[in-house]
Amino acid sequence: MILYVIRRLLTAIPTLFVIVTLAFFLIRVAPGGPFNQERGLHPEIKANIERQFGLDQPLVSQYLSYLKNVLHGDFGPSYVLPNFTVAERFAAGLPVSIQLGFSALVFALLVGGTLGVIAALNQNKAGDYAVIATATAGSTIPTFVIAPLIQLLFGLTWKLLPVGGWGDGALINKIGPVLTLALPQMAIVARLMRGSMIESLRSHHIRTARAMGLSDWSVVVKHALRGAMLPIVSYAGPAAAALMTGSVIVETIFAIPGVGREFVQAALNRDYTVVMGTVVLIAVFTILFNLIVDILYAFVDPRVRYD
Template sequence: MLRYVLKRLLTAIPTMFVIITISFFLMRLAPGGPFNLEKGLNPVIKANLERQYHLDDTLLQQYLRYLGGLLHGDFGPTYTSPDFTVAEKFAAALPFSIQLGSIALLLALVLGTVLGIIAALFQNRSADYAVIATATAGSTIPTFVIAPLFQLFFALTLKWLPVGGWGDGALVNKIGPIVTLMLPQLAIVARLMRGSMIEALRAHHIRTARALGLSDFSVIVRHALRGALLPIISYAGPAAAALLTGSIIVETIFAIPGIGREFVLGALNRDYTVVMGTVVLIAVFTILFNLIVDILYGVVDPRVRYD
């Protein structure tokens, strides 16, 4: 197992290199720059700012300098917030995204798994149809529609919750973004769980377990569920990376100072280092969570071995 983990980590190095390279040059191809948005900025001041941040160097020199900084764990300075580095901004924003994303993912996995099992056990009945209808609606309605409707109904109409903002981190401030983040994931998990559980319940070893007189609880939890969880584990890896590094739409609509909102502001202001730092962070999370998924495969399914 250790050899496999080390091999995966080594293969992640060229993957990260390709991601960083493509993202870096694509950012530079976009029109404008971090100091082109200032109206009436003196050309001399602009030239001095570009010289200070080495933006007057050739593109290759900027690229090599950025790679050198990353090798030392330096994401670079921010162009729009001179008092902060990208690492300091991420250190302040990441806890908000992780807190909301982890709760939303946990609720989606637990509730989606339960709903999927119920739908599979009552296949082609009213409970199954209700779960399918809910899952279909949750997976097709985008978050930029769910979030404003949630604010309109629960905040502006009923006045049960605040419209947005983090406030002091109270539960009422978190409910809106958590529910909005959770619903699409819950719908996908429920549909995956339903399909995989139906397939697992039709397996030969499940029929044998029933023939031996095992209880329904033992058959479902100890035998069928273990195999049915594999698609959920596969999906949980990239879903966790996306949620824990912040949702761009949800954090922007609910005014949550997380990574997603920093990415939006950085893209609007052509803050190259903030956007690049977000891309690198998401790539690292994705690679790590996919590695964790592969390890969990070996734990859940005894047929999987990484010798």
């Protein structure tokens, strides 16, 4: 297992190298720059600022310099807020995004998994149809529609929740964003769990367990559920990486000071270093969570070995 983890981490190095390289050159191909304003700066002032940040150098030299700094863990200063480094902005926004993303993921896995099991145990019955209909609606309605509806109903009409803001991490401020993030994920988990559970209940070892006289609780929880968890574990890895690195839409609509909102502001302002740092952060989270998923496979399914 340890050798497998080491190999996976080593193979992640060229993957990150390719991602950083593509992101670096693609963002500079886009028109505009961090110091292009509507009124425009005086050419001499603009030249001095670009010289200060090294943007007057050839593109290849900028790339090699950035790559060297990244290898030392330095993502550079923010071009728009030069008094703050990219690491300092992430240190403020990443904990917020992780709190929201982790809460939404746990809620989606628990509720969606439970609904999927209920639907599988009541296949082709009213409960099954209700879960399928709800999951289909939840997976097709986008978050930029769900978020304003939650604000309109729970914030403006019923006045149960704040319309937006972080409120120093108060629980009442987290409910709206967490629900918005969790609902589509919950719908997907419910559908995955339903299909996987139905297949698991029809397998030969479940028939054998029933023939041996085991109780329904033991058959479902101890045997069928374990085999049905594999698709959920596979889906949870990329979902965790996406949720915990900030939701661009949800954090912007609810005015949450997370990484997703930072990315939107940086992209609009052509803040190259913040955009690059966000891309690297998402790539690292994706690689790590996929590795965690592969390791969990060995614990969920005893047939999986990484010797």
